[in-house]
Amino acid sequence: MKTVFSFLLLVIISHDSKCAKILGVFPVPARSHYILGNSLMKGLAEGGHEVTIIAPFVDKNLPKNGSYKQIELTEVAEEHERRRKEMKMFDMDDMNPIVFITFVLDWITAFTEHTLKSSKVQKLLKSGEKFDVVIIEQFMNDAHKGFATHFDAPMILLSTIGANIWVNMLVANPAPTSYVPDALLSFSSQMTFSERLTNTAYNVFSYLLFHLYGFPKQAKIYDQYFPNGVPFYGALYNASIVLLNSHFSTSHPVPYVPNMIDIGGFHIQPSKKLPQDLQKFLDGSKEGVIYFSLGSNFRSSELPPKKLEAFLNTFAKTKMKILWKWEEDVLPGQPKNVKLGKWLPQQDILAHPNVKVFVTHGGLLSTTETIYHGVPVLAVPIAADQRLNARRIVKDGFGLCVDYKEISEEALTQKLRELLNNPRYARNAKKRSKLFHDRLVGPMETAVYWVEYVIRHGGASHLKVAGVDLPWYKYMLLDVGVCILTTLAFSLYVLYKITKTIFSLCSKSKVQKMKHS
Numbered sequence: 339m340k341t342v343f344s345f346l347l348l349v350i351i352s353h354d355s356k357c358a359k360i361l362g363v364f365p366v367p368a369r370s371h372y373i374l375g376n377s378l379m380k381g382l383a384e385g386g387h388e389v390t391i392i393a394p395f396v397d398k399n400l401p402k403n404g405s406y407k408q409i410e411l412t413e414v415a416e417e418h419e420r421r422r423k424e425m426k427m428f429d430m431d432d433m434n435p436i437v438f439i440t441f442v443l444d445w446i447t448a449f450t451e452h453t454l455k456s457s458k459v460q461k462l463l464k465s466g467e468k469f470d471v472v473i474i475e476q477f478m479n480d481a482h483k484g485f486a487t488h489f490d491a492p493m494i495l496l497s498t499i500g501a502n503i504w505v506n507m508l509v510a511n512p513a514p515t516s517y518v519p520d521a522l523l524s525f526s527s528q529m530t531f532s533e534r535l536t537n538t539a540y541n542v543f544s545y546l547l548f549h550l551y552g553f554p555k556q557a558k559i560y561d562q563y564f565p566n567g568v569p570f571y572g573a574l575y576n577a578s579i580v581l582l583n584s585h586f587s588t589s590h591p592v593p594y595v596p597n598m599i600d601i602g603g604f605h606i607q608p609s610k611k612l613p614q615d616l617q618k619f620l621d622g623s624k625e626g627v628i629y630f631s632l633g634s635n636f637r638s639s640e641l642p643p644k645k646l647e648a649f650l651n652t653f654a655k656t657k658m659k660i661l662w663k664w665e666e667d668v669l670p671g672q673p674k675n676v677k678l679g680k681w682l683p684q685q686d687i688l689a690h691p692n693v694k695v696f697v698t699h700g701g702l703l704s705t706t707e708t709i710y711h712g713v714p715v716l717a718v719p720i721a722a723d724q725r726l727n728a729r730r731i732v733k734d735g736f737g738l739c740v741d742y743k744e745i746s747e748e749a750l751t752q753k754l755r756e757l758l759n760n761p762r763y764a765r766n767a768k769k770r771s772k773l774f775h776d777r778l779v780g781p782m783e784t785a786v787y788w789v790e791y792v793i794r795h796g797g798a799s800h801l802k803v804a805g806v807d808l809p810w811y812k813y814m815l816l817d818v819g820v821c822i823l824t825t826l827a828f829s830l831y832v833l834y835k836i837t838k839t840i841f842s843l844c845s846k847s848k849v850q851k852m853k854h855s
């Protein structure tokens with residue numbers, strides 16, 4: 339009796355989401371991705387859970403509650419930094435989307451493998467530790483789904499750029515190419531005929547690229563590092579839920595299957611006090627401040643001289659103050675109204691009422707943060723999903739765009755002037771911000787709730803749509819289409835035959851009649 343009782347107790351405890359053991363795998367060696375993964379895992383630790391995170395960076399600011407173990411992949415971060423320095427990041431603006439996605443896939447294959455090779459990761463895999471759930475960033479690093487099968491735990495995916503083809507494919511989410519633009523194309527949701535044609539062709543291309551090139555590569559890595567019996571393609575389509583870094587206030591409204599959950603904005607913290615010098619600078623700039631940052635991957639200090647000069651001249655002319663994220667010690671020809679910072683607390687800066695415009699590359703984090711704080715935007719998109727975001731910013735009326743290719747003193751000056759003089763942009767930014775904040779519960783609470791939900795139920799296969807298990811030709815109803823077409827063709831043929839026979843009979847009898855008369 340006692341053993342039965344303690345067994346029951348054990349079952350109850352192991353299925354309780356209070357203080358669960360959670361593994362997070364966030365291997366993408368780019369700061370913006372880490373910020374998202376780390377925020378989610380810290381949010382879960384604050385909720386009292388025991389968290390382990392595998393990532394290329396570490397955070398010295400530990401959560402107050404729960405426990406937080408960091409497995410830092412220094413070597414992956416260093417390798418990325420080496421590659422980043424080797425290539426000219428700003429040349430990426432010229433890459434067409436086909437070259438870009440192929441290039442990204444190869445980069446991902448490299449860090450997927452580097453992560454698994456790491457001695458620290460190998461040690462964890464061999465440690466015999468148990469986890470109640472494994473959360474993995476979904477960034478085409480599909481071999482990492484082996485972490486879930488290895489620890490025999492339900493799998494949650496976090497998509498750092500919201501719903502797109504490499505998430506939709508895994509959960510059979512419908513994304514009609516007639517109105518859902520691909521993340522790497524610069525279309526809005528209202529597409530012209532030629533845009534729809536390009537969007538559809540690019541989608542088919544991506545689909546084939548993943549199935550014929552990306553997945554087989556990942557499968558090979560998976561088979562090498564997780565020879566545990568669960569086949570790669572079984573693990574690939576087995577996500578319990580997908581957490582999406584998006585929200586309809588920051589992205590196009592699109593359809594979601596029931597296991598896709600919007601948590602866009604979850605990384606945003608309540609505003610903190612600014613460092614003293616920044617506080618003084620922003621408080622003292624009654625004429626208004628333009629905040630300029632190209633994010634963490636694109637560094638303004640690496641801008642080609644012509645583009646840099648365009649920014650310098652534009653800023654030198656304005657009466658406003660400029661706060662500029664500049665990654666070097668000195669900026670040659672720094673105008674008097676410009677203050678530099680190698681690293682700037684962006685969220686807290688955007689929260690300051692004197693910040694009037696944010697000049698940004700239009701990355702998703704920056705876009706989300708500016709919407710949160712209702713600050714109008716001048717987007718200078720360079721690559722990746724930035725053109726898509728810029729297009730939406732312009733369409734939603736809270737900003738303007740100067741494409742990286744078109745950066746010049748005239749273009750920047752003219753757009754900045756329009757942004758500052760026409761109150762409609764600030765008004766629309768405030769309106770967006772209201773849409774962003776109007777939710778039943780905050781995005782972090784939503785995220786924590788759903789992670790605990792998956793733990794409580796030992797997975798969430800009941801949320802999966804049956805489409806996941808259909809082969810593509812059944813999903814697209816090609817078999818049904820072929821059946822309908824064949825039936826139709828056959829019926830037409832029979833009809834034709836019957837008509838022909840009747841005709842010939844008729845004409846025969848006519849001829850006979852004529853003969854008889």
Ligand SMILES: *[C@@H]1O[C@H](CO)[C@@H](O)[C@H](O)[C@H]1NC(C)=O
Pocket residue numbers: 356357384385386387403404
């Ligand atoms: C800390 O975690 C426990 C669960 O282990 C929870 O009950 C408590 O509310 C958490 N404290 C805070 C301050 O969030």
Ligand SMILES: *[C@@H]1O[C@H](CO)[C@@H](O)[C@H](O)[C@H]1NC(C)=O
Pocket residue numbers: 487491492493568572573576796797798799
């Ligand atoms: C899929 O996930 C569920 C829930 O975690 C698990 O029970 C099942 O074994 C997994 N299937 C595969 C093929 O990994």
